[in-house]
Amino acid sequence: MPSRRHAIADDLRHQISSGHLKAGKRLPSEAQLAAHYTVSTSTLRNALALLQGEGLVEKIHGNGNFVRGGLSRITYIGGAAAPASWNAFCAPLQMTARTTSIEASSHLATLLNVPPGSSLTEVLFITHEGKTPHGMAHIYIPHDLASATSLLPEQIAVRLANHRPPLSEVQERVSARLPTRQEATALRISPSLAVLSLARVTTDASGRVVEAALLVLPGDRADALFTTRLVTEERSSKG
Amino acid sequence: MPSRRHAIADDLRHQISSGHLKAGKRLPSEAQLAAHYTVSTSTLRNALALLQGEGLVEKIHGNGNFVRGGLSRITYIGGAAAPASWNAFCAPLQMTARTTSIEASSHLATLLNVPPGSSLTEVLFITHEGKTPHGMAHIYIPHDLASATSLLPEQIAVRLANHRPPLSEVQERVSARLPTRQEATALRISPSLAVLSLARVTTDASGRVVEAALLVLPGDRADALFTTRLVTEERSSKG
DNA sequence: GAGTGGTCTAGACCACGAG
């Protein structure tokens, strides 16, 4: 038994995929659509919510519902490249950054394995493709490893690459959840659209955490790729 | 300006975390809660939807809303252990499995790098903790590498470990999305709760894909962990 | 200011689950 909203969502989905509704175009207003399908506005909004959850439609308050499309996929590359992996995450994109000094909350203290209240440098990045936000990153670095001046990701990567005890391990924890209200606003996505959340901790040979990064990527167009080469019995140093 | 539903959700969330509402207990009916907060049932339901999205509350149609809790977290271990990594994913859990023979659809053909229409063996697992489903896995193996008889994950792992050209690479693609209606039903989660979706492709030294696995894990209690040891002398110049 | 989406209401009717 397909409910009313699913039937409407299916119809609109077809119109989008068949090209009757083109990417970037504004849909008729919700009132007009509700009249066209002879449903109440609430029902129609529920139908649109399904399409938002799939990332097919973007709502803009006070303006309209727009067909999304043509957005390039974001692929976060995990693993060896990770500490410097601003690769696809911020490759051809604009970016805004903000650097502040904070004290470690208990959560951050655990993550970075430092005493609560330690001085940390926090860097917040938001990367954009055109006007569309593509991702958010909070980076935390022990204060003595970061200058107080503003840090760009390339600078962080260089610092890490030249770190005295060489880096030894990168641990990445990936989870799926709904965005917080702030994240939904910052990424301009619907609160009902899942985000991919990555927590990356980089450790040097002495066991010290030199960087923790919390990344949030919109689920409709982002994924993370991890490639593992399996060593047989022969030690191959090929990269 | 917190909206009404957020205020209600916050209040209920507090009551849950503070122990006034205990795990497994049924909440008052939606009508009673609506009366208590002096809001309409729709608004109250919206508040509950927020908690469902966080995995704090489980709705059961015709029965009530229940506080979830005490569910153990699922950690999928990626990387080297992956091909055999039924570790935590199905470790102390019950499991149901179903094996069928299918022909490769275009999507699967791409994933497995075989001609469309090739014979594949499909294995569907659902793992449970008690009555609660914990994860779904679709595994696809070229038909000539799998016997037609039913396969359990341990058997698959053994087969892969003894594969003639040794395994050389595991590639895992992780994404976050909302579940399909079938997935939501099978995992007994709300359609508004994000799932973690993993596509794992295992390749042997000859470049042949020997296994593809599509895993779906509930976002509220699952995450994936990837640990990468960095080789010292090798310094990747840039991303 | 005109038009858009956002929130909320009060209530009807349907579908499911347990006794």
Added chain:
DNA sequence: TCGTGGTCTAGACCACTCA
């Protein structure tokens, strides 16, 4: 059967965007 949640309605009022 009865109480639960699920879907939907018709409409009020608020908040935002853009001309």
